[in-house]
Amino acid sequence: MILIAAIACSRGVEAQLDPLSSWNDTAPKKAIVDFVQRVTKEGSADFVKPEDRIATFDNDGTMWVEQPIYTQVTFAIDEVVATASQHPEWREKEPFKSILAHDREAMLKFSIQDFEKVVAVTHSGMTVQQFQEIVKKWLAEAKHPRFKRPYTECVYQPMIELMQYLRENKFKTYIVTGGGQEFVRAFAGQTYGVPPEQVVGSMGKVKYEYDKEGQPELVKLPEVLLIDDKTGKPEGINMVIGRRPQAAFGNSTGDQQMLEYTGSGGGARLMMLVHHDDSKREYAYGAESKIGTFSDALMTEAKKKGWVVISMKDDWKTIFPPEK
Amino acid sequence: MILIAAIACSRGVEAQLDPLSSWNDTAPKKAIVDFVQRVTKEGSADFVKPEDRIATFDNDGTMWVEQPIYTQVTFAIDEVVATASQHPEWREKEPFKSILAHDREAMLKFSIQDFEKVVAVTHSGMTVQQFQEIVKKWLAEAKHPRFKRPYTECVYQPMIELMQYLRENKFKTYIVTGGGQEFVRAFAGQTYGVPPEQVVGSMGKVKYEYDKEGQPELVKLPEVLLIDDKTGKPEGINMVIGRRPQAAFGNSTGDQQMLEYTGSGGGARLMMLVHHDDSKREYAYGAESKIGTFSDALMTEAKKKGWVVISMKDDWKTIFPPEK
Numbered sequence: 001m002i003l004i005a006a007i008a009c010s011r012g013v014e015a016q017l018d019p020l021s022s023w024n025d026t027a028p029k030k031a032i033v034d035f036v037q038r039v040t041k042e043g044s045a046d047f048v049k050p051e052d053r054i055a056t057f058d059n060d061g062t063m064w065v066e067q068p069i070y071t072q073v074t075f076a077i078d079e080v081v082a083t084a085s086q087h088p089e090w091r092e093k094e095p096f097k098s099i100l101a102h103d104r105e106a107m108l109k110f111s112i113q114d115f116e117k118v119v120a121v122t123h124s125g126m127t128v129q130q131f132q133e134i135v136k137k138w139l140a141e142a143k144h145p146r147f148k149r150p151y152t153e154c155v156y157q158p159m160i161e162l163m164q165y166l167r168e169n170k171f172k173t174y175i176v177t178g179g180g181q182e183f184v185r186a187f188a189g190q191t192y193g194v195p196p197e198q199v200v201g202s203m204g205k206v207k208y209e210y211d212k213e214g215q216p217e218l219v220k221l222p223e224v225l226l227i228d229d230k231t232g233k234p235e236g237i238n239m240v241i242g243r244r245p246q247a248a249f250g251n252s253t254g255d256q257q258m259l260e261y262t263g264s265g266g267g268a269r270l271m272m273l274v275h276h277d278d279s280k281r282e283y284a285y286g287a288e289s290k291i292g293t294f295s296d297a298l299m300t301e302a303k304k305k306g307w308v309v310i311s312m313k314d315d316w317k318t319i320f321p322p323e324k
Numbered sequence: 325m326i327l328i329a330a331i332a333c334s335r336g337v338e339a340q341l342d343p344l345s346s347w348n349d350t351a352p353k354k355a356i357v358d359f360v361q362r363v364t365k366e367g368s369a370d371f372v373k374p375e376d377r378i379a380t381f382d383n384d385g386t387m388w389v390e391q392p393i394y395t396q397v398t399f400a401i402d403e404v405v406a407t408a409s410q411h412p413e414w415r416e417k418e419p420f421k422s423i424l425a426h427d428r429e430a431m432l433k434f435s436i437q438d439f440e441k442v443v444a445v446t447h448s449g450m451t452v453q454q455f456q457e458i459v460k461k462w463l464a465e466a467k468h469p470r471f472k473r474p475y476t477e478c479v480y481q482p483m484i485e486l487m488q489y490l491r492e493n494k495f496k497t498y499i500v501t502g503g504g505q506e507f508v509r510a511f512a513g514q515t516y517g518v519p520p521e522q523v524v525g526s527m528g529k530v531k532y533e534y535d536k537e538g539q540p541e542l543v544k545l546p547e548v549l550l551i552d553d554k555t556g557k558p559e560g561i562n563m564v565i566g567r568r569p570q571a572a573f574g575n576s577t578g579d580q581q582m583l584e585y586t587g588s589g590g591g592a593r594l595m596m597l598v599h600h601d602d603s604k605r606e607y608a609y610g611a612e613s614k615i616g617t618f619s620d621a622l623m624t625e626a627k628k629k630g631w632v633v634i635s636m637k638d639d640w641k642t643i644f645p646p647e648k
Contacts, residue, residue, distance in 0.1 A: 051519060128562060172521075185566050195375060196566030197496075197521075206562055208555035208581055216585050218562050225549065225563075231532035238452060238530055238542050239549075240564050242509050242520025257532055261540050 019165040022158040022318045028272065028310045032162060035270040036169050039246060046268035050170035054245045056200075056237060056258060057163065059177035059184055061251040061292040062274050063192065065144060065154040067283040070291060072179050073115065075138050077107070079122040087121075096121075119180075120222040127217045128182055128206060135186035149323060152191045156274070157321045159249070163192060166247070174245070176200045176237060178229035178254050182220070200240045202228045233258035251276065252292045259307055271307040273298070278312040281319045343489040346482040346642045352596065352634045356486060359594040360493050363570060370592035374494035378569045380524075380561060380582060381487065383501035383508055385575040385616040386598050387516065389468060389478040391607040394615060396503050397439065399462050401431070403446040411445075420445075443504075444546040451541045452506055452530060459510035473647060476515045480598070481645045483573070487516060490571070498569070500524045500561060502553035502578050506544070524564045526552045557582035575600065576616045583631055595631040597622070602636040605643045 023029040038046040039053065060066035080090070080099045090096035095114035098106035110118075123131065144154045163173045175194050177184050181201030188194040203225040206218045228236040234257050237245065247270040248255070248262035259271040275294060277284050286294040302309050312319065347353040362370040363377065384390035404414070404423045414420035419438035422430035434442075447455065468478045487497045499518050501508050505525030512518040527549040530542045552560040558581050561569065571594040572579070572586035583595040599618060601608050610618040626633050636643065 054521075181563075181566070197378075197564065199566065203563060206559050208558045208585070216558065216581070216588050218558060234532045234540065234542060235530050239505075239527060240521065242505070242523065257540070261532070264540050 019168065020158070020161050022161055022316060024315050024317055026311075026315045028308050028315045031270065031272070031308045032165070035247065035268055036165070038268045040169050048246055048267065052243070052246070053166075053169070053171040054174065054241060054243060055163075055166050055171045055247040056174045056176040056241075056245040056249070056262070057159070058250040058252075058255045058258070059175050059179055059201075061276065062249055062255070063155055063159050063175070064151065065147070065282065066292050067276075067285065068145070068291075070179070071151045072183050073118075074142070075135065075183070076115075076118045076122045078138060078142065079134070080118060083122075123180060123183075123204060124220045124222040127219055129217075131182055131220055132186040135183055139187055147320070149320075152187050153321060153324060155191060155321065156316070157318050158316045159274070160192065160321065162249070163194075167193070171247070172198060174198045174200060174237075174241060176228065176233055176248075176258060178202055178227070178232075180204070181228070197240075200228060200236045202226060202232075203236075229254045231257050234261040237261070247271070249274070251294065253295050253298050254293075256298055256301065260301075260305075263305055263307070271305070272310055273302055273307055274310045274312065276312055278316075278319070280313075282312055343492065344482070344485050346485055346640060348639050348641055350635075350639045352632050352639045355594065355596070355632045356489070359571065359592055360489070362592045364493050372570055372591065376567070376570070377490075377493070377495040378498065378565060378567060379487075379490050379495045379571040380498045380500040380565075380569040380573070380586070381483070382574040382576075382579045382582070383499050383503055383525075385600065386573055386579070387479055387483050387499070388475065389471070389606065390616050391600075391609065392469070392615075394503070395475045396507050397442075398466070399459065399507070400439075400442045400446045402462060402466065403458070404442060407446075447504060447507075447528060448544045448546040451543055453541075455506055455544055456510040459507055463511055471644070473644075476511050477645060477648060479515060479645065480640070481642050482640045483598070484516065484645065486573070487518075491517070495571070496522060498522045498524060498561075498565060500552065500557055500572075500582060502526055502551070502556075504528070505552070521564075524552060524560045526550060526556075527560075553578045555581050558585040561585070571595070573598070575618065577619050577622050578617075580622055580625065584625075584629075587629055587631070595629070596634055597626055597631055598634045598636065600636055602640075602643070604637075606636060 020029055020032065038044060039048040041047055057063055060070055077099055080096055084090055084100055090100060095110055095117055139150060139152055142151060143149060144151055147154055167173055173194055175184055175188055179201055181199055181203050184201050185196045185199045188199050205221040205223040205225050207221055209217055209219050211217050226232055226236055244265045245262045248259050249272050250259060251274040263269050263271050276282060276292065285292060287296050344353055344356065362368060363372040365371055381387055384394055401423055404420055408414055408424055414424060419434055419441055463474060463476055466475060467473060468475055471478055491497055497518055499508055499512055503525055505523055505527050508525050509520045509523045512523050529545040529547040529549050531545055533541055533543050535541050550556055550560055557579065568589045569586045572583050573596045574583055575598040587593050587595050600606060600616065609616060611620050
């Protein structure tokens with residue numbers, strides 16, 4: 001018994017001492033540790049001053065589950081249902097009609113324009129603060145259909161550890177997401193330890209107005225300012241961060257330009273792609289998937305440029321954090 | 325001699341000990357120190373967690389001289405002259421013709437549209453990095469017409485001290501300027517100690533492209549994304565910072581909404597306006613000025629809401645830092 005306790009204890013200590021304890025000792029973990037040692041070693045050619053250490057992380061499919069459908073789309077659909085009583089006209093109007101009829105077949109055929117209509121009505125007309133409250137309330141109640149746990153617990157434990165490890169090494173960690181900036185800000189603090197000013201996302205216009213009591217407020221409009229995906233990622237990074245990241249993490253073709261932009265700076269850089277190849281513990285998808293497409297061209301590019309491809313199956317000991 | 329040395333020495337120590345040594349012991353300095361003590365005192369009702377301490381500063385007229393004309397406008401005019409040989413058509417085309425003829429009378433009558441044309445040609449068509457190099461080169465050479473020193477030395481020493489004092493008290497200090505975001509980023513690090521990600525400004529679109537060698541680059545386009553002035557200030561703060569500042573500093577009607585937005589949050593807040601009433605050491609202007617307008621309505625609003633008005637004449641011991 002004492003021996004078992006001692007082993008358990010030493011394992012606990014080991015886990016505590018290893019900031020990347022959910023990573024197997026394979027190439028990706030070695031690449032991370034090697035990169036951090038190089039940029040933090042004073043006097044080395046690759047040394048980067050603490051204030052210049054910027055790391056950017058995609059969200060959907062890189063930090064949390066994006067299958068079978070993006071979480072924010074599920075949120076928008078749920079919101080249409082939740083607010084339908086205020087919109088009797090939706091009963092006869094597509095795409096709302098199909099959503100309210102729970103017509104999965106029709107919803108799978110929705111066009112980009114259909115989704116834009118759904119996002120427009122569910123993501124505008126309220127203040128930024130009110131919107132974030134709606135998101136928080138939804139996240140507190142909604143559960144992932146397969147994993148039966150809140151979406152904010154369907155996050156990847158190894159990536160959370162990676163973020164923390166980088167922060168311990170003086171990196172500023174940013175989320176750079178195709179998802180809505182205000183949507184992700186609603187949970188990034190609590191879930192990732194990332195404050196609102198370090199969330200770059202797709203942005204809608206806001207309007208400064210006064211409420212009935214004359215108090216100022218910022219109201220969300222249904223106009224798009226930036227789609228923070230593909231070329232929009234380096235553009236969004238420039239708007240909000242204003243400098244090139246030292247490290248970037250993604251999982252799909254939507255992240256290619258962010259990694260490319262990061263990699264084209266001088267000195268030591270780290271670019272990594274999460275590859276979903278673990279249907280047992282999570283999902284397996286790639287070139288053929290509409291959500292989180294990992295094209296063959298992206299795989300070729302990764303090999304050519306030395307971007308590290310993370311196999312969820314082989315490189316991660318665990319996928320999710322322990323249940324709360 | 326020993327006595328004099330002792331006095332000089334004690335004065336040196338006093339200046340060192342007082343982080344706001346360029347401020348007279350009048351109401352504004354007391355308001356600053358009182359505010360900082362309240363928000364940093366753990367257990368107090370006004371305590372603000374270090375990570376939530378955000379302070380925003382306007383630039384033109386708040387951090388540096390904006391008379392007789394905004395520095396960025398002088399830059400744009402100088403750039404038209406500097407690049408005229410590449411644009412023979414400008415010789416016959418307004419507003420360029422007047423600029424190239426150094427026709428001050430005509431330039432004083434320029435419309436907003438004229439200035440937009442000048443800004444468009446001088447602020448787009450190059451990469452973000454190239455633009456910042458152009459700005460840096462100009463700032464290294466140009467001098468203020470009256471003070472005969474570089475524009476980056478025509479900054480207000482008391483405001484620099486205020487920024488540093490807030491940072492020492494764990495505030496993140498942001499520039500929130502109607503000026504161009506990339507223009508201000510080019511010098512904010514060295515001049516204010518404010519990194520690129522803490523500069524919110526008027527934004528133009530950028531486009532992610534590849535140069536001849538296939539290297540990615542961000543090219544500035546002549547399209548406006550945000551005019552970071554008046555209601556644009558809280559809107560820009562929301563885009564880049566995503567939360568309400570705890571303190572805000574401005575000097576003109578362009579800052580009114582930023583101060584209003586800041587003040588409408590709960591707890592201790594500090595809102596201050598620099599009033600230019602010192603024609604001897606700097607400039608005296610207010611309601612009648614086209615640049616940095618301090619309207620009577622703004623003064624009324626400041627009194628009503630308890631915003632602190634800083635008299636440059638009475639509240640500042642010195643205006644500029646010592647010459648380099």
